Amino acid sequence: MKGMNLTLLVLREIIHRRLNFLLGLLSVACATACLMTAVFLLNLHDRRTEDLIATKQADLERQTKAMEAEFREITTRMGFNILILPKDQNLGDFYAENYADKTMPEVYAKQLADEPNIVTVRHLLPMLQAKMTWPEQKRKILLIGVKGEMPWAHRDNKKPILRPVEPGTVAVGYELHQSLDLKAGDTLTLMGTAFEVADLHPDQGTIGDITLWIDLGQAQQLLEKPGQISLIQALECACAWADLPRVRKEIQGFLPDTQVIELRSKALARAEARQEATRMTEVLLDSEKKAQLALKKEREKLSAILVPLVLVACVLLIVILAYLNVRERRMEIGILRALGLHTAQIFQVFLGKALLLGLLGAGIGILGAMVLAAVCLRGTVESYSLPDTLPPALIVTVALVTPLVTALSSWLPALMAAQQDPALVLREE
């Protein structure tokens, strides 16, 4: 038979004062389980968020494709807008300046409107443009003369998309009415003629902001271009077979001294529609990610408060229990010292108990958290595995760190025990 050893002494003492040990064990197991469960819940949340985002992304991609198809269909049905310009208009200058400086007879617009075979164009808008210096205000403006839509002679007129400007009135671009502090009803003078301000246009961020719209007839008179127009806008050109070469061919068949260009690319409109759909998808996904992140932060915040609180409570309880244990064993420490145990051995006795407490507590806590996690996972729709939510590395770390924490918590009481003067208690006899 071997003699006694410190391990046996520690084990016998634990069995003897089992309530003290069980309380400590419960505390360590609770703290460990709490920590593990917090990590498990956060990991579970992360997994779910990833899956949710992936599902939403897939859904949104499907929706985006559907939206793109819808936009494509809509833009196809929407038709396109064209400009009818004088034949001698340099298109390079027009594209560069967005302004037509050549003119053509106003009667062209009427000829188109009166032509029974034109079937593709819905709205015809003749205009006279002039980039000029406003003599009275000494500032650059774009003067546009309009007369509203040309009425169709041989078919029903659509609801107009551009209102005419009444003779004697003017519609003013944003920059002009802001800088001149013009209000509806004010009177302004242009090239010696007085106009009543009838309309104030909102901010467009285009050349439209320095534009004055007046009646076409008055514009022709002021610009000394009677019966002339710069261009005709033919809007919403649409029919099942319509495309630019056909429309161009059809119009030029009637107006050979003109040239036809597309006002705005159909492809551009489609691309913009696709971009818009993609942007909406991204916004939705981003919003979902932000919501999930905010939720995760909330949970992390709660864990950041709860877990340290439990750990501190656990450490305090261990310190108190260890201190009470040392107090209770004062005489025993005296006897052991009288038997010849030195301070380091007494220290080992108390620290060994703390290490054992940490090991067992960690084991029970980890096991408890794993059982809890397994039960939780069984109740979820998703098929996550336990290692997904409770990584083995975490389990090993907790199993190693917990005994260290309990040993550190018991360090001071163990030191008190080791440094206790045996003579003091033995003399108390």
Next chain:
Amino acid sequence: MLELAQVHKTYCGPRGAQIPVLSETALTLKPKEFVAVRGPSGCGKSTLLLTCGGLLTPERGKVLFRDLDVYAQSAQQRARWRARHIGFVFQQFHLIPYLSVRHNILAATLPQPRRETQTRLDELLTEFGLQDRADHLPAALSVGERQRVGMARALFNEPDLILADEPTGNLDPENSDIVLRTLTSFTEAGGTVLMVTHDPSMERFADRRLTMEAGALVAV
């Protein structure tokens, strides 16, 4: 074997007053000697024993064990010396409550393991009539049995010196006799006993009787 040379020890009393307990105390213990020290409670008998056992450092003087200055050693060396050469017996027995009789006796091997523990344990259990009680906890023992366990533990490592503090203070005459005869046998086998007591009747087994007066030892 053990010599106390002009050992002086004081305790702090109320309001910082220094109370001398051992006052230039001198004592020489020889091998095979049974020395009894008598004195009233609080006269410093326990202090004398703890000082002899290397547990209470005196302010002045030396404690020599076979010319080894006990208090010149480090605490760890002193602990090893105590485990090897000293056995303590206490009036309150001071058994470890959660260890069985067997393990309480074997607790003497905690500082340094030794061979043939089972043989020595059986010897002592038989000698003290504790064979049937070997697995009992101290709480289940009579006071006489507890003191016998205490004696067995003190003798387990075959020390050179036993320091006994009122070893019979709580015992009936029969158990007192057993304890004193054991101590006598120990001295006959070559050991030395220093026993403190306040009971004059217990001195009959001693080879030398001393009394403690004002911190000094005086031969009776």
